[in-house]
Amino acid sequence: MATKKSRLHIPRPTARPGDKPDFSYLELSPAGSVDRPPVSSRTRDIENLATDLVRVLDDDHEAKGPWNPKLEPADLQVALRWMLLNRVFDDRMWQIQRQGRISFYMQSAGEEAVSIAQGMALRAGDMCFPSYRNQGLFMLRGVKLVDMMCQCLSNTNDMCKGRQLPIMYHSKQANIFSISGNLGTQYPHAVGWAMASAIRGEDHVAATWVGDGSTAEADFHHALTFAAVYQAPVILNVVNNQWAISTFQGFAGGERRPFAARGLGLGIPGIRVDGNDLLAVYAVTLWAADRARRGGGPTLIEHVTYRGGAHSTSDDPTKYRPKDEWADFPLGDPVERLKQHLISGGHWSEDKHAALKEELTAEVTAAWKEAQKYGTMTEGPFLDPSTMFDDVFAETPDHLERQRKYMLEIEGGR
Amino acid sequence: MAQMNMIEAIRSAHDVVMDRDPSVVVLGEDVGYFGGVFRCTDGLQRKYGEHRVIDAPIAEGGIIGAAIGMGVNGLRPVAEIQFADYIYPGFDQVVSELARLRYRSCGEFFAPVTIRTPCGGGIRGGQTHSQSPEAIFAHISGIKTVMPSNPYDAKGMLISAIESDDPIVFFEPKRIYNGPFDGDPEKPAVSWASHPKGEVPEGHYTVPIGKAAVVQPGTELTIVTYGTLVHVAQAAAEATGVDAEIIDVRTMFPLDKPTLAESVKKTGRCLVAHEATRFMGFGAELAARIQKDCFYHLEAPIGRVAGWDTPYPHAFEWQYFPGKKRMIDGIRKMMEAE
Numbered sequence: 001m002a003t004k005k006s007r008l009h010i011p012r013p014t015a016r017p018g019d020k021p022d023f024s025y026l027e028l029s030p031a032g033s034v035d036r037p038p039v040s041s042r043t044r045d046i047e048n049l050a051t052d053l054v055r056v057l058d059d060d061h062e063a064k065g066p067w068n069p070k071l072e073p074a075d076l077q078v079a080l081r082w083m084l085l086n087r088v089f090d091d092r093m094w095q096i097q098r099q100g101r102i103s104f105y106m107q108s109a110g111e112e113a114v115s116i117a118q119g120m121a122l123r124a125g126d127m128c129f130p131s132y133r134n135q136g137l138f139m140l141r142g143v144k145l146v147d148m149m150c151q152c153l154s155n156t157n158d159m160c161k162g163r164q165l166p167i168m169y170h171s172k173q174a175n176i177f178s179i180s181g182n183l184g185t186q187y188p189h190a191v192g193w194a195m196a197s198a199i200r201g202e203d204h205v206a207a208t209w210v211g212d213g214s215t216a217e218a219d220f221h222h223a224l225t226f227a228a229v230y231q232a233p234v235i236l237n238v239v240n241n242q243w244a245i246s247t248f249q250g251f252a253g254g255e256r257r258p259f260a261a262r263g264l265g266l267g268i269p270g271i272r273v274d275g276n277d278l279l280a281v282y283a284v285t286l287w288a289a290d291r292a293r294r295g296g297g298p299t300l301i302e303h304v305t306y307r308g309g310a311h312s313t314s315d316d317p318t319k320y321r322p323k324d325e326w327a328d329f330p331l332g333d334p335v336e337r338l339k340q341h342l343i344s345g346g347h348w349s350e351d352k353h354a355a356l357k358e359e360l361t362a363e364v365t366a367a368w369k370e371a372q373k374y375g376t377m378t379e380g381p382f383l384d385p386s387t388m389f390d391d392v393f394a395e396t397p398d399h400l401e402r403q404r405k406y407m408l409e410i411e412g413g414r
Numbered sequence: 415m416a417q418m419n420m421i422e423a424i425r426s427a428h429d430v431v432m433d434r435d436p437s438v439v440v441l442g443e444d445v446g447y448f449g450g451v452f453r454c455t456d457g458l459q460r461k462y463g464e465h466r467v468i469d470a471p472i473a474e475g476g477i478i479g480a481a482i483g484m485g486v487n488g489l490r491p492v493a494e495i496q497f498a499d500y501i502y503p504g505f506d507q508v509v510s511e512l513a514r515l516r517y518r519s520c521g522e523f524f525a526p527v528t529i530r531t532p533c534g535g536g537i538r539g540g541q542t543h544s545q546s547p548e549a550i551f552a553h554i555s556g557i558k559t560v561m562p563s564n565p566y567d568a569k570g571m572l573i574s575a576i577e578s579d580d581p582i583v584f585f586e587p588k589r590i591y592n593g594p595f596d597g598d599p600e601k602p603a604v605s606w607a608s609h610p611k612g613e614v615p616e617g618h619y620t621v622p623i624g625k626a627a628v629v630q631p632g633t634e635l636t637i638v639t640y641g642t643l644v645h646v647a648q649a650a651a652e653a654t655g656v657d658a659e660i661i662d663v664r665t666m667f668p669l670d671k672p673t674l675a676e677s678v679k680k681t682g683r684c685l686v687a688h689e690a691t692r693f694m695g696f697g698a699e700l701a702a703r704i705q706k707d708c709f710y711h712l713e714a715p716i717g718r719v720a721g722w723d724t725p726y727p728h729a730f731e732w733q734y735f736p737g738k739k740r741m742i743d744g745i746r747k748m749m750e751a752e
Binding site for chain 1: 517668
């Protein structure tokens, strides 16, 4: 059937297993080279932000240019600590899944700067609508590691009472929405939340995250339209980590124009940022939040980063991409880059870093020890299965009470 | 009391609730300045402003998705989907988000959204303006599905829906917006003015979600139906002379099983009727339930009158619509059956 010459374009990544990694397709701007326009700028005057790449940290780990947020070294040390905690936590949970002690896990290796920098730039009253790779937001906003672990264990301290896959956290207290397994659905929620914030006359903004792959979903486009029409105070983030399971970003339409440019047709400014540069991500987030708070409406931020690990514990990326591709990624590793920046400024050292990692590892170990006291997959205490009938509605209807009673009779408790 | 048709009753429900609760907002296609293609929100934007009665882009998924976000942020949104036939682009937001949010967050988050949408045929709308998809929604755990059949119930149930913290899909049978319809398209249209349920209080009252209504008492046969077919059933029963008890289900979920069972146990015969296609229609659930609860009282198998299992054809509307002839035939067969 297939003709030798076809007009049908099938996107192909630049490298497959066995090939030499090739990121020549990534257009990079030198650090410090992109102007920082006033937040009141008209979208049409700042379209370059959607195609250039905002970078602060250069290859020698120096902070440069107008986007440098000039954070204090102490703040940067805090940021490094959160990113490293995110990394250490993910590593441990991955191992724990491999040991069969949780059913599933998703790590955010390589993308930690997105959650940590943005979490630091937003205010506590701002509402986050995360994807499943934003665990750093939960940590930063005060959700305890032990509570996150208990969620992954579906144990008696599980915030989701055993109803959700591991990593589908939520926290009303921390202003972080419930994670859905359906991709991109949170995008219009964030816009609606932001519209309500404006209707209520508050100055809170909403922020939401989606991967490059999920920008193909209708919800992404619905959300952009609504955000543009009502100038909703919302920050729309696309975390372009190059891979959506096995399909590279070309299958979401990334070959021709950057994802940051998706909003330009609607008049939504786009900023393409080095997603592995904590300083740059922090700076563009502050810019977008400031613009939104002043009534300037939404901003679409594309974070150019790399999915350092497998999509999930159910995935094997060696089947579809070069094994060592991350090492060749031109924007490197966000943890390493911030570390080197601090070291080069005399505010950090390899020894301090090693000590911090040890401290965080101990913290994670202690949390895991505590989490298991609330039950594991094999050993009690177990959740009461009769709770599965709660929270379907505000009040439990009669027929669910009957089903609960019968379930307990025939299936028994645990 | 005032005379209202269903459109006026629905508009009045919005007005009453919006006046009492500043968190109630309305959004949908054409609902604002224009007041809705069926005029159900006419005048509300002038009274409550553009921030509370919001014209939306033509994106049903966006309307429902944004309504969820608004609901999470303390508002009580009423989202109008212009025709039930248009709701499918927003279906994932209903199934995976609106219906599941309270459950998956263990009550930390919920969105008290009411989705209003006109449904049903009999208005020459063809296959894209005539569908009755209530069974699809009643099948989803986590939302409630309702369909009133007269102005009084429409207003009282809509107020209940908007004030409820549960998400509710509120179907409005548009053929009876302006007057009851007995299923005979040859007869001149009648208005709600001559119908007792066209008498509607002007202020606040509620009709509970989850309660069926006995529209007329009878002894020989129970007709379980809802929406436009309530009126068709009444006319058909009268034409046959059968002393039929007619039950308006009103709420598909949660279903008022005791009212159904009590009636069928009394009459011993049951005909289930709806406009929607028969196969896997809501009538299947009704029949299964009634069979279980009333088996030893049934004198004949439960019968069904429904739309054909085809799309809704424009040119053959009255051959498709389960009108008076089919209802009369259904009643006769039920009375002959053993």
